Amino acid sequence: MNKIGLYIHIPFCKSKCPYCDFYSLRKGKKDYESYVSSVKRSLKMWAERTEKKADTLYLGGGTPSLLGGELISEIVLAAKESFGCNGEITVECNPSCIETDFFKRVVDAGVNRVSLGMQSAVDSERKKLGRLADVKAVERAINRAFLSGIENVSVDLMIGIPDQNEKTLAQSLEFCAQSGVKHISAYMLKVEEGTFFHENPHKFNFPDEDLTADLYLQMVNFLETEGYSQYEISNFAQQEYESRHNLKYWNCEEYLGIGPAAHSFLNGKRFYYPRDIQFFENGEEPVSDGDGGDLQEYIMLKLRLKDGLIFEECKKRFSDFSETEYIQKAEPMLKAGFMKLDDKSLAITTRGFLISNSIIEKIVY
Numbered sequence: 001m002n003k004i005g006l007y008i009h010i011p012f013c014k015s016k017c018p019y020c021d022f023y024s025l026r027k028g029k030k031d032y033e034s035y036v037s038s039v040k041r042s043l044k045m046w047a048e049r050t051e052k053k054a055d056t057l058y059l060g061g062g063t064p065s066l067l068g069g070e071l072i073s074e075i076v077l078a079a080k081e082s083f084g085c086n087g088e089i090t091v092e093c094n095p096s097c098i099e100t101d102f103f104k105r106v107v108d109a110g111v112n113r114v115s116l117g118m119q120s121a122v123d124s125e126r127k128k129l130g131r132l133a134d135v136k137a138v139e140r141a142i143n144r145a146f147l148s149g150i151e152n153v154s155v156d157l158m159i160g161i162p163d164q165n166e167k168t169l170a171q172s173l174e175f176c177a178q179s180g181v182k183h184i185s186a187y188m189l190k191v192e193e194g195t196f197f198h199e200n201p202h203k204f205n206f207p208d209e210d211l212t213a214d215l216y217l218q219m220v221n222f223l224e225t226e227g228y229s230q231y232e233i234s235n236f237a238q239q240e241y242e243s244r245h246n247l248k249y250w251n252c253e254e255y256l257g258i259g260p261a262a263h264s265f266l267n268g269k270r271f272y273y274p275r276d277i278q279f280f281e282n283g284e285e286p287v288s289d290g291d292g293g294d295l296q297e298y299i300m301l302k303l304r305l306k307d308g309l310i311f312e313e314c315k316k317r318f319s320d321f322s323e324t325e326y327i328q329k330a331e332p333m334l335k336a337g338f339m340k341l342d343d344k345s346l347a348i349t350t351r352g353f354l355i356s357n358s359i360i361e362k363i364v365y
């Protein structure tokens, strides 16, 4: 039986960043402890109910590192007991809240990958993003993770930060390459409703579409030259360091999400816990989100990957799949250089990734 990916949401942050619409709350130690108990209960319940094992575990947030090494280790050990979790185990960390012995403690529990919310290595940009620590703290966190034996370190990088330009992006990129991290997740800033950026757009000088596109291409060129291959629209990795957990999402494989705002895809069904910590802590049932994993959805997800839609793989999963229809739809994008085709696969090119949403829509609908 294929193993699933296990995601656990930690819905706490020290403060709210001006661009963030993730579900996160400002709470204290007592709340952390009671939340961890609820997570452990939920893990047990789901393990009995699904009888599945996991080979990846991802603790995301929010700010998991805010809980401290002891509570994070408790969760990891409980997840291992219930689901095995014998593969990649990632914890997201915010450089502004990592206690000194955090990495040592979580390594003992089995953590072998760290994802650091850096966003930028330029302090003036970090301030605009509400990041509480300076770039020196990011550097310290990376080095501490390495020293604790975690070689698989990823950092988040952001494109489209107010006042960002080619020079400041180059600084962030150089920092990534020199720090020795193995993986970079690079996101375009989207001004989401309900965030401080959305409510105060006039206060910030956001790069326009053309500059954002230039920044994106600059980033891809730099990272590819430095040995970070773009294996997904927003993700770059040195060889063998692709995120196994996140690949499960794009390969349309099964995963279970525990905690408020966490989504799941199990046995062909999608469901999620609402953005409400009380709902989760009360042990309520998650909300159904219908069936998942049909051909349309599969193609949409696979086209996010550099390898794209691999015809043989697709035929194994959907016996009546024929590539002809999709190759025909892709014709104009192939001519324009936004897609590429060979006898095994159809994929979006680097330039095409800039407009991936509209390409995927044209292929799938």
Ligand code: SF4
Pocket: 012, 013, 014, 015, 016, 017, 020, 021, 022, 024, 061, 062, 063, 094, 117
């Ligand atoms: S630390 Fe991360 S999850 Fe928390 S508010 Fe900032 S961006 Fe959002």
